[in-house]
Amino acid sequence: MKIKLGVMFGGETVEHEVSIISALQAIQNLNKDKYEVIPIYIGKDRTFYTGSVLTEIDTFKDFEVNKKNVKEVSLYKKGNKFYLQNTSGLIRKDITDVDIVLPVVHGNNVEDGTLAGFLDTIGIPYVGPHVLGASLGQDKVAMKQIMASGNISIVDYTWFFDSEYLDDKDKILKNIKKLGYPVVVKPATLGSSVGITLVKNEKTIEKAIEEAISYDNKIVVEKAVENLVEVNASVLGNYENQKVSPLEEVMGLDEILSYSDKYLGGSKTKGVKSSGSKGMASTNRIIPARISKKLTTEIQETSKEVFKLLNLSGVCRIDYLIDKKTEKFYVNEPNTIPGSLSFYLWKEAGLEYKDLLDEMISIAIKEYKNKSKKTMSFESNILAGFSGSKGSKGLKGAKN
Numbered sequence: 377m378k379i380k381l382g383v384m385f386g387g388e389t390v391e392h393e394v395s396i397i398s399a400l401q402a403i404q405n406l407n408k409d410k411y412e413v414i415p416i417y418i419g420k421d422r423t424f425y426t427g428s429v430l431t432e433i434d435t436f437k438d439f440e441v442n443k444k445n446v447k448e449v450s451l452y453k454k455g456n457k458f459y460l461q462n463t464s465g466l467i468r469k470d471i472t473d474v475d476i477v478l479p480v481v482h483g484n485n486v487e488d489g490t491l492a493g494f495l496d497t498i499g500i501p502y503v504g505p506h507v508l509g510a511s512l513g514q515d516k517v518a519m520k521q522i523m524a525s526g527n528i529s530i531v532d533y534t535w536f537f538d539s540e541y542l543d544d545k546d547k548i549l550k551n552i553k554k555l556g557y558p559v560v561v562k563p564a565t566l567g568s569s570v571g572i573t574l575v576k577n578e579k580t581i582e583k584a585i586e587e588a589i590s591y592d593n594k595i596v597v598e599k600a601v602e603n604l605v606e607v608n609a610s611v612l613g614n615y616e617n618q619k620v621s622p623l624e625e626v627m628g629l630d631e632i633l634s635y636s637d638k639y640l641g642g643s644k645t646k647g648v649k650s651s652g653s654k655g656m657a658s659t660n661r662i663i664p665a666r667i668s669k670k671l672t673t674e675i676q677e678t679s680k681e682v683f684k685l686l687n688l689s690g691v692c693r694i695d696y697l698i699d700k701k702t703e704k705f706y707v708n709e710p711n712t713i714p715g716s717l718s719f720y721l722w723k724e725a726g727l728e729y730k731d732l733l734d735e736m737i738s739i740a741i742k743e744y745k746n747k748s749k750k751t752m753s754f755e756s757n758i759l760a761g762f763s764g765s766k767g768s769k770g771l772k773g774a775k776n
Contacts, residue, residue, distance in 0.1 A: 378412040381737070382451070382460070382474040384491065386418035389483030390570050390591065396436050398716050399480035403431050405719070405729040411737075414460070414474055416451070418486065424449050426460055426471065447471065451498060458500045476740060477502040478733075479713065484565055487713050488514035501744035503736050504690035505712040512686050513712035516564045516596045519686070523707055526685045528678065531697065531706045532599040535564065538589045545582075552581060558600040561585055563592030574600060601706065605698040607665040609675055610718035611683040612691045612732070614739055618683050620676040621721035625665035663724045671703055682710060689743060690736045693718045 383406075385399030386392055396417075403413055415430035419439070427446035429435045435442045449460040449471060459470045477500055481487045489511035495502045505513065512519050517535045524530065534551045541548050552559060561584040563571040571591040573584035588595045606628070610621040665672065679694045693714035698705045717736075719729040727735075 379410060380414060380473060380475040381411040382414045382416045382477045384416045384477055384479045385481055387481050387486035388420050388422055389485050391483035392420060394715055395480060395482045400433055401716055402480050406733055407730045414472060453498050479504055481713060501740055503740040505688045509687040510712050513710045514565050516709055517594060528682060529706050531601060533596055535596040538593045552597050555599045560598045560600050561588050562596050563588045564594035564596045565592055601697040601699050603699050603701045605700045607696045607698060608693050609679040610691060610693045610721040611679050612735060614689040614743060615684055618680045620679050622663055622724045623665040623672055623675060624721055625662040627660040675705060682707060686710060688712055690739060691717055
């Protein structure tokens with residue numbers, strides 16, 4: 377019997393289209409002999425949809441026109457099973473049951489733990505990071521604070537809320553000046569390099585901050601690494617076991633790896649792999665990265681530490697910044713559900729995409745079974761002796 381796998385993607389996020397690309401890549405590579413794939417698309421209006429046409433990229437080129445070919449649904453639990461139920465029309469009908477969910481989502485409102493929390497509340501098993509790991513991975517400030525507590529090397533930085541900048545711009549600008557230019561200005565909770573600007577001097581700092589504020593209410597400003605080499609590593613596993621992919625050296629056309637570099641095409645750089653606009657799989661890269669064996673090993677071991685520190689699961693990608701003169705490296709950020717699920721890195725390790733997806737799903741099933749053995753609630757009912765009309769006296773009765 378095939379496993380009924382709901383692949384969830386989309387969402388109200390600036391990375392909506394990137395999620396679609398990543399999800400359709402995964403759907404195309406899933407082993408159809410093992411899985412019955414059920415696409416679950418979250419529209420920009422936060423409505424859930426399902427239908428076979430959601431596995432075709434052309435459907436999303438004009439989704440409002442193609443909506444007639446899909447069904448609005450909700451995901452809910454009935455007994456010990458989970459169902460997609462048709463929510464349009466007067467009669468609500470179960471369309472199919474779902475055994476497990478594979479979220480392939482990026483960005484705010486989905487990858488940041490909100491979707492994981494929804495799935496946890498329902499109780500359905502799902503692949504990838506749980507609420508804490510997802511939320512820490514999405515917030516660059518919280519992530520840096522956790523990294524520092526674990527003695528993980530990060531670049532010098534400062535951060536602030538948009539309201540603080542509006543109230544006392546001069547104070548914020550002084551703090552940035554203390555870091556020393558050049559700096560990198562980022563929205564704290566976005567991914568895919570959206571809203572990021574490299575700032576070389578004070579003349580353009582305010583414009584960069586305003587750009588970041590247009591996307592987020594929390595802003596992080598980092599000291600730029602000079603003599604920069606960017607490398608990425610992917611980690612597969614959970615808190616018990618982790619394995620790390622070969623490292624990639626990422627080649628951007630811009631001074632920092634931009635959204636355009638990642639998703640809007642590739643360059644013709646000699647010796648660099650490129651394959652057009654196919655999500656992170658299309659980014660220009662050299663594998664393995666052109667760094668020393670010692671540095672490679674150190675970064676791979678650090679990747680395992682970061683993965684455990686943030687309590688991640690499934691597959692993630694951890695991005696690093698290296699000063700090639702000093703060979704000092706810094707964790708830039710983790711991507712808890714990375715673009716294209718980093719399949720291209722695992723392919724270099726001899727793991728085909730369908731087998732990577734198999735391992736991710738197996739990890740999720742094992743975690744779900746282990747979690748099911750833990751005590752999640754108690755048989756006792758403390759409300760039996762509670763009387764709301766008696767206020768705190770009711771609680772005393774409950775204790776007795």
